[in-house]
Amino acid sequence: MSKESSAGLSTDATIRQLLLLMPRLVARAKRLAVPPGLQSLDLAPRHLSLLSYLLFDGPLTVSDIAERLQVAPTTVSLLVTEMAAKGVLTRREDEADRRRHIVVIASEQRAAIEQWLAPGARAWRRALEPLTPDERVTFITALRAYEQAISESRPG
Numbered sequence: 001m002s003k004e005s006s007a008g009l010s011t012d013a014t015i016r017q018l019l020l021l022m023p024r025l026v027a028r029a030k031r032l033a034v035p036p037g038l039q040s041l042d043l044a045p046r047h048l049s050l051l052s053y054l055l056f057d058g059p060l061t062v063s064d065i066a067e068r069l070q071v072a073p074t075t076v077s078l079l080v081t082e083m084a085a086k087g088v089l090t091r092r093e094d095e096a097d098r099r100r101h102i103v104v105i106a107s108e109q110r111a112a113i114e115q116w117l118a119p120g121a122r123a124w125r126r127a128l129e130p131l132t133p134d135e136r137v138t139f140i141t142a143l144r145a146y147e148q149a150i151s152e153s154r155p156g
Helices: 011-030 045-057 062-069 073-085 107-128 133-153
Strands: 089-094 097-105
Touching: 045 062, 045 073, 045 097, 045 107, 062 073, 062 097, 073 089, 097 107
Parallel strands: none
Antiparallel strands: 089 097
């Protein structure tokens, strides 16, 4: 950025910066190579969020994952079943409540998943750590508002 960075950016200047930055950001993220052991599993973006939560937060229940992903538990249950069948996840009974199941990344796949997702997590940490907690809230709020606005402006 130029001298605008010290004085702040107008809305139009910010949009211009984002129009340049967002396609590059997405393209670079897409270039993160899927490890060979995971390529045949046909994992989609919906799987990445679930796997990321399990890496960051450790074993979780289906309800916990659903809450984090902001989807219905039945949706998560279907994803977990699909990924368990592929050997990516395992489920075990919760010792404290046998009606609940704990979802974990299969030990055979953990290293490959960490290798795949860690560069993105490190990049986010590097970008976000210098910000204040309030600035992080503003950043997330802006991204959510963008997501909402773009979903309202496009059919489907």
